[in-house]
Amino acid sequence: MTSCTIIKCDLTAVTTVVPGTGKDTIYPSITKLDTRVERHYGLRIRQIRSDNERALGNRFPAWCDRKGIDWLPSAIDTAAQNGGAERAGGVIIRISTSIRIAARLPEDYWPESTVTAAYLHNLMPTETNGWKSPLVTLKEAIGDISSIPVPSYGHLKAYSCRAYLLTTKVKRGKERKRKLKPRAHIGYLVGYDSTNIFRIWVPALSKVIRTRDVTFNEDLFFDPKSEDLTAQLVAELKPLV
DSSP states (O other), X not given: OOEEEEEEOTTTOOEEEEEESSGGGHHHXXXXXXXXXXXXXXXXXXXXXXXXXXXXXXXXXXXXXXXXXXXXXXXXXXXXXXXXXXXXXXXXXXXXXXXXXXXXXXXXXXXXXXXXXXXXXXXXXXXXXXXXXXXXXXXXXXXSOTTSOOOOOTTOOOTTEEEEEEOHHHHXXXXXXXXXXXXXXXXXXXXXXXXXXXXXXXXXXXXXXXXXXXXXXXXXXXXXXXXXXXXXXXXXXXXXX
């Protein structure tokens, strides 16, 4: 991922971050969000404010015309006209940068920390919402519907804490008779897809895995100086064998 599209609802302050591979992903990010808003919440976007981003191309204003959406691009080099969206982007980026640096994660994983920053922002009370979270404000604005769950905080863990997730073969029951084979990966929490699906970065695999079957240790965090994760796993699990 090389870019992120940050979209904010002016009414509720709910903020969505969509990672992408470049500026050409901005347009599809907006159209997909429009579809999601209509299907999940029964709402229709009426107005979009943005800067004069050339990457939107000719398709975007044509799409707005077809959907009956008022597109209000700001004047060139006049970021102040973007108001809350510009400020929201700055807040999300600051949170993202702070948690990534504190967690000592590699810089390449900034899209993960940016999506997580928006996720946490939507759960946090804000002064502009009368000290209600954006999700609670959204829920109250459109009625108490099942598609918007009451915000929960019990699933939140210390960012970048150690995580032990079962290997794919173990979850599929293929390693039941081979007790000496590795049964878990060492990873680190980098995000949330829901209250019970976590995004875990596994350095040994150089990838982020979505999983439910994970155990956290909030006393241990990623250490870029540590090299032999296999030895650490053996040492930590040995007392349990």
